[in-house]
Amino acid sequence: MRRTFGSVRSRATLGATLVVAVALVAAGAAVLLSLRSNLMEQAGNEAQRTAQNVVAQLAAGKAYDQLDLDDESPVQVVDDNGTLVAASDELERISGTATDAVKPQPQSGGTGTGAGTGDDDDDADDSGRGEAGEIGEGTEFGDGSATIDGESADYRFAAVPVEAGDRGRLTVYAGGSLDAEQSAVNTALTVMLIGFPLLLGVVAGVTWLVTRRALRPVEGIRGEMAAITASEDLARRVPVPGTHDEVARLALTTNETLAALQTSVERQRRFVADASHELRSPIASLRTQLEVGVAHPELLDLDGAVEDTVRLQSLAADLLLLARLDAGERPGDARFDLGALAREQAEGRVEVTVEARSAQVAGSRGQVGRVLTNLLDNAARHARSAVTLTVRPEGEWVVAAVADDGAGVAEADRERIFERFVRLDEARSRDDGGAGLGLAIARDVAVRHGGTLTVGRAPAGGALFELRLPQAQ
Template identity: 70%
Template sequence: MRRLFGSVRARATLAATAVVAVALVAAGAVVLLSLRSNLAGQADTAADGAARNVASQIAQGVPYRELDLDEDHPVQAVDRDGRVLAVSEDLEAVSGTGSPGVTPVPGADAGRDGDEDHSEAGEVGQVTWHGQGRAAVDGESVAYRFAQVEVTDRSDRTVRVYAGASLQAQQDAVHTAATVMLVGLPLLLAVVAWVTWTVTRRALRPVEAIRGEMAAITASEDLARRVPVPDTHDEVARLARTTNETLAALETSVERQRRFVADASHELRSPVASLRTQLEVAAAHPELLDLEGAVEDTVRLQRLAADLLLLARLDAGERPQNTRFDLAGVVREQAAGRTDVTVEAEGVEVAGSRGQVERLLANLLDNAQRHARSRVAVAVRRDGGRHAVVEVADDGDGVPVGDRERIFERFVRLDEARARDDGGAGLGLAIARDVAARHGGTLTVRDATAGGALFELRLPIA
């Protein structure tokens, strides 16, 4: 049971059914109340007419025993003291009016017969009251709506005339409507639940297919697989496309990590093997120890380990510190002590990790000096009010157009032999671009004016 109602389909069906049930119950209550009110209004109108008819006869001087009383409407005429002056012929009991009596008092017409022709007609008033009661006619007790009309007869006596209209039709109509609703409501709710269950199942079928494929991908660890995309333009299709994009990015990231581990292992193997060989030779023949080579291999190994550690931190999403510093000052510090490097810089502040930016600039200068024939030129300037630009240009052979993006990949060396001789592992430019991206900037390469390569770093101004 818990598993059943834990599904989206079951919850949607239950919610839809509950909402429809509440709406139908509310609508049914409104309909019943409106029906009862309308029928009660019709009964009041009928009672008004019957009461006015009898009151008019009394006002015209018709004797109470000779009043023409409507057989369909029980009538009772009483004076202010509650004495019954006239009632319908078949009225056996009454409640809810001015008096429970159903027998006229003797002498109700006394004092009227002799001066009928000499008295003016009485006055008929307005309907002054509506109420509900019961009356027994021919042995059957039924609920009635009563109307009261006050009239002055020719004896200047105030008489209250009560006339009733049966509520049996109202009660029958309301009962019939309530019965229809009670029978129809469960059937309608069953239809709503079935339609919601069916529609939801069809709507969630692509979601279940996505879930099944994701479960299969998790079990097989095959990130090359993709979830099915339904041929629709709804949220489920967008979910499937987003899922496939996530899988593609994850596959690329995992493949990148695999290559990174493989390349790192390969790069570490050479200095470790060289260092081990030198140590083994030194252990057997101390006089043959190449101390300078062992130091170089150790330094190379240390630099490679530092590069790998920095890349790992960048891949982990390490956010740079929000420190403001002068970019031109950092450039001058990194260029100091380097031969054949000229600097033209204007002061501009940027924000981020000063250490990472120093590493970026050092890598660019190392790369430029490695490929320059005679000189390296560095320039720092503002580009509008938003970006600081650092240009590092050399007069070497430049970078072929087809390799201008590939050189920023990890462990890529266009000149394999020279890079290894210089201790490079193909990580300098990759680190530089990653640092630039982490600081909200860009790093690109194009042809320099002198014919070599020009690396352009753009960072947001603090």
């Protein structure tokens, strides 16, 4: 059992840790992607600003060799034919742009590097200078790498087109360093790789402790139940924690179950003891008469032996029916006319007046007939001269009432008479053969049919028993 609780703690801890791990991985991935996206965007904006600065110079007609290029960032100026016409001075290697060239190509017509071929100073001054142009639209971005002054790094490149007058369409490539992005992502990733396992360890530890504390009352309940099972002492109860949660409700329900079980066991013990006591008398009487008959046949009381046998048979039948009722035997759902059944049970009883209307009920016809028989027998034993049996529909119910003109039942005893083996008049009931089971059987049958059986005062002053059963739909 301890392994079971341990496995519960293990499963709860593992489940909580897995859920947190998945959440952390998802959140970490989202953070890294967002961080990388923001830093890439910043590098792209930096590259675009550098490129637009060069584009503005080219649009103003500035010569290639006079361009103010950022020496700390890779910059290329490429013409419409893909020829490099200008580049950063310290650029040693580049990839990710339109060309891998790092040295500008000489331009014919005196519009390239500014190295003029004529002797005229004016020609020298105008070499490499073009007419003013305009900035094109449609910046494009890409990733690559470059080596500047011996240092290699990754860059985000921006490609900005420009119409440079007589020099045609040019494209300026400028790079924004990704060192900050890589450094930030690596730092965040390192923090996550170190922090996430620690956080998962904390979650697992806290879950283990919390689950252990939550299950501690359950272990107390289990231990007490094991002790109750070993001692068979149903008077003991499991401890109820003061948490007012599911475990506390479990303990309360367990105690209620124990109380019901204790009541049932005590009732069964009383039933067995009372049944043994009731069976002892007729069996002893019958044995005595038979033994006398064997020794002195002329003294054998056959009538008494038959009477004791019938009494014993009736008691055995009552005990068997009670046992079936206690076992939860279902009454069935057969429909029958309670009025007709009442007339049938009263047939042959001269002291009984029957006023029975037809009314359909559902259940066991035999058990309900037994209830009517027990009520009529009880009324006949206590009536002075008359017994009345009536059956009438009453809303959703059918009421069968048995009234007598006897002394009635005192109000203090009106519930006690339905207990098993209870006789208000011990001497008379034993002489009449009653064991105190008839009314108990009648009440149990009524309850199992969804009805009630109560006793009150009859108009003639005697007892009035009312059996209420649901009317069959």
